[in-house]
Amino acid sequence: MLKRLFATRKHPCMPGLNTPEQITVNLSGSVLSLKLPPHYSSDGFEAHCDPIETMNIYDPTGYSGDPMGTAVFNRKRFISRAWELFGPLTRLRNIGSISFVAVVERIDSLPEGMSCFNPNHYEQVINRLIFKMGPENPTSAKRVAPVNWRTEVKNGCLWLYYEIHKAEDGDPESFAPSQFSSYAVTPLDDHHYIRLMFHNLGYKPAEYSNRFVNSVRDKVLGSVTLTLSEHAQQRKAEVQSQWPDAAISKQRQPYNWVYPEWRYGDTSKGERDVVITEYSTTPPEFHL
Amino acid sequence: MNGSMTTKPLVAIITQRDSSNICRPVYMAEKQYEQWKYIKQNHNGNYYLTNLMRALYDLAACPGGRTHAAIQQKIFGPFIMQYSLAQADRIELIALKVDQSLVKVAAQTPALYRARWDSESESWQTQDEQNRNMDLTHQWKGAHTAAIPGKFEDKGEAGRVIGEHITKAYRAAFSASEVQAQGNHFSLFWMNNDFKDRAHVESIVSFIQQAKLKNTSVRWLVHGEGAGVFVEAVKYLSTQPQAGVLKGTASNLVKQSVFFSNPRGKDCREKQLEALCEKVGLNYVGTKVNDFDILFNGDARDKFTDKAISAGGVMGLSGVTGYFGYTALANGYDAVMAGSSIATTMVIGTSAYVLAKDKATTFGGYARNLPKVVSSALGKGNQQWH
Numbered sequence: 001m002l003k004r005l006f007a008t009r010k011h012p013c014m015p016g017l018n019t020p021e022q023i024t025v026n027l028s029g030s031v032l033s034l035k036l037p038p039h040y041s042s043d044g045f046e047a048h049c050d051p052i053e054t055m056n057i058y059d060p061t062g063y064s065g066d067p068m069g070t071a072v073f074n075r076k077r078f079i080s081r082a083w084e085l086f087g088p089l090t091r092l093r094n095i096g097s098i099s100f101v102a103v104v105e106r107i108d109s110l111p112e113g114m115s116c117f118n119p120n121h122y123e124q125v126i127n128r129l130i131f132k133m134g135p136e137n138p139t140s141a142k143r144v145a146p147v148n149w150r151t152e153v154k155n156g157c158l159w160l161y162y163e164i165h166k167a168e169d170g171d172p173e174s175f176a177p178s179q180f181s182s183y184a185v186t187p188l189d190d191h192h193y194i195r196l197m198f199h200n201l202g203y204k205p206a207e208y209s210n211r212f213v214n215s216v217r218d219k220v221l222g223s224v225t226l227t228l229s230e231h232a233q234q235r236k237a238e239v240q241s242q243w244p245d246a247a248i249s250k251q252r253q254p255y256n257w258v259y260p261e262w263r264y265g266d267t268s269k270g271e272r273d274v275v276i277t278e279y280s281t282t283p284p285e286f287h288l
Numbered sequence: 289m290n291g292s293m294t295t296k297p298l299v300a301i302i303t304q305r306d307s308s309n310i311c312r313p314v315y316m317a318e319k320q321y322e323q324w325k326y327i328k329q330n331h332n333g334n335y336y337l338t339n340l341m342r343a344l345y346d347l348a349a350c351p352g353g354r355t356h357a358a359i360q361q362k363i364f365g366p367f368i369m370q371y372s373l374a375q376a377d378r379i380e381l382i383a384l385k386v387d388q389s390l391v392k393v394a395a396q397t398p399a400l401y402r403a404r405w406d407s408e409s410e411s412w413q414t415q416d417e418q419n420r421n422m423d424l425t426h427q428w429k430g431a432h433t434a435a436i437p438g439k440f441e442d443k444g445e446a447g448r449v450i451g452e453h454i455t456k457a458y459r460a461a462f463s464a465s466e467v468q469a470q471g472n473h474f475s476l477f478w479m480n481n482d483f484k485d486r487a488h489v490e491s492i493v494s495f496i497q498q499a500k501l502k503n504t505s506v507r508w509l510v511h512g513e514g515a516g517v518f519v520e521a522v523k524y525l526s527t528q529p530q531a532g533v534l535k536g537t538a539s540n541l542v543k544q545s546v547f548f549s550n551p552r553g554k555d556c557r558e559k560q561l562e563a564l565c566e567k568v569g570l571n572y573v574g575t576k577v578n579d580f581d582i583l584f585n586g587d588a589r590d591k592f593t594d595k596a597i598s599a600g601g602v603m604g605l606s607g608v609t610g611y612f613g614y615t616a617l618a619n620g621y622d623a624v625m626a627g628s629s630i631a632t633t634m635v636i637g638t639s640a641y642v643l644a645k646d647k648a649t650t651f652g653g654y655a656r657n658l659p660k661v662v663s664s665a666l667g668k669g670n671q672q673w674h
Binding site: 044129133 | 417
């Protein structure tokens with residue numbers, strides 16, 4: 001209560017931030033554990049997806065995705081919740097929110113012989129995903145990505161962190177500078193990986209908002225450990241011995257995309273709801 | 289200029305033949321007649337035009353021969369309607385114009401948007417494009433879904449949060465996974481937190497009427513302060529004569545269902561909402577009330593007071609000044625809210641809390657609930673449906 005009373009935009013209050021839940025999820029033998037603040041909704045709605053303790057990542061049931069483009073990704077959610085941020089008491093309503101989603105993602109169109117355990121291949125997979133969330137999603141605001149790309153090896157697992165921001169929209173009133181998503185991804189096997197998402201809907205000034213939501217993200221990510229299953233570890237060792245010199249970029253600059261031409265499709269005629277009619281920047285291709 | 293156009297050939301476009309409600313027929317210059325015909329035939333594809341047409345019928349149905357020398361003007365989005373009330377026995381429509389510059393295209397401009405499920409980010413994303421009508425052909429489980437959000441920072445947040453409300457509210461109709469599919473969207477009428485603008489009421493009336501004209505099923509999710517605006521729209525439908533081509537669009541709306549999520553505003557108590565829906569034949573699905581939202585929600589307030597009374601009764605408290613003090617405050621909320629700023633509300637909220645905390649040891653269950661109330665009011669809401 002005191003925290004709420006004295007919250008400011010510089011130091012907002014996020015209920016549950018200091019009383020996180022310990023969560024452990026078994027993903028076909030690979031065990032992910034993390035500390036996560038409890039779900040929180042002012043409107044009284046429960047979390048979208050309570051942590052699923054055990055998930056068979058090889059069971060196709062529950063996967064969903066978008067079949068568009070030259071790469072197909074499908075995903076299965078195992079945690080989805082939201083947190084709210086509160087500022088000064090002059091405003092009762094929350095000033096911002098973070099939605100946290102954890103999925104296992106599967107890439108279905110990776111050319112034969114490529115593996116997510118090869119760091120170079122893995123970077124290509126993530127590049128393709130980023131393209132899909134940028135120019136291949138033209139109905140939403142334009143995106144800038146990858147931002148703040150960095151890598152880390154933790155407990156033998158290669159974690160990759162990056163952000164996707166909204167492009168400057170020229171509106172000085174816009175909340176876009178404080179609305180961005182942070183991602184943390186790490187391979188589970190040749191075609192599967194974990195993707196943790198933090199969708200931030202922040203407040204003004206963006207400087208305070210971003211600093212705070214990043215601190216929440218870092219706190220959560222700092223608590224994350226993944227222990228790969230024996231099978232996965234064995235497969236990883238095989239891939240590493242096959243490509244001992246494969247590496248991932250340590251630093252990256254955002255893409256300079258030109259968005260495609262598109263139109264709304266006629267779904268009654270079996271078209272997709274959004275049809276890309278002409279690419280400018282073309283989708284990245286996979287190279288073995 | 290007195291607005292009269294008696295020297296030019298005029299044709300009657302709205303007469304008593306359209307509806308027995310018409311008190312003053314509407315005339316316009318013959319050369320503009322094609323324009324009117326177009327609007328009459330195509331208004332259904334553009335809610336501003338439905339607003340315009342309805343306004344004209346409403347004028348014609350307005351009893352009394354009120355006259356006014358100056359040219360009158362009404363604006364609906366990019367459309368301008370100029371008319372004259374100079375003649376007591378008729379309305380003369382002077383011009384129907386389009387001025388696109390009247391419609392702002394800034395990101396947060398109040399308008400009809402779409403929130404689309406994005407499977408890569410596992411979230412609802414509000415599109416930037418403004419739409420002239422709801423895509424009623426886009427349906428899940430046999431109905432189009434449309435939302436009227438309350439207060440949010442921007443339309444992006446509204447789309448994301450309201451999308452979650454929809455799956456919870458209509459869980460009997462569909463599961464989240466059935467709805468959260470690439471390509472699915474719902475209509476989002478974003479008012480940019482201006483819940484006092486009459487034009488928004490008009491637009492909602494048009495959405496309801498357009499769906500009825502197309503005989504389409506719609507599931508509405510009406511949230512927070514948006515409920516007050518929706519209620520105004522339904523009240524309009526239940527009281528105004530719906531003349532002309534909109535005849536029959538103000539009743540028997542059974543193909544349209546409404547769920548209210550934490551409604552806030554005048555006449556937004558559960559029973560009132562239910563009664564109002566019944567009046568126009570809207571299919572009332574339910575209301576989700578955050579029980580601890582006593583500052584803004586009348587039902588939560590009543591429920592809370594009931595709890596407080598029972599707690600007090602059972603315990604046979606003698607020193608109930610604190611309790612009565614609270615009841616007085618609770619009863620005063622309607623009055624306070626009518627003209628209050630958030631700051632006023634705040635002061636009352638915290639004083640109620642301080643009051644109760646002081647008595648916490650004697651008030652038992654009642655007092656133990658108060659921190660929840662204050663939490664809810666001050667933003668620290670509950671974590672599940674209570």
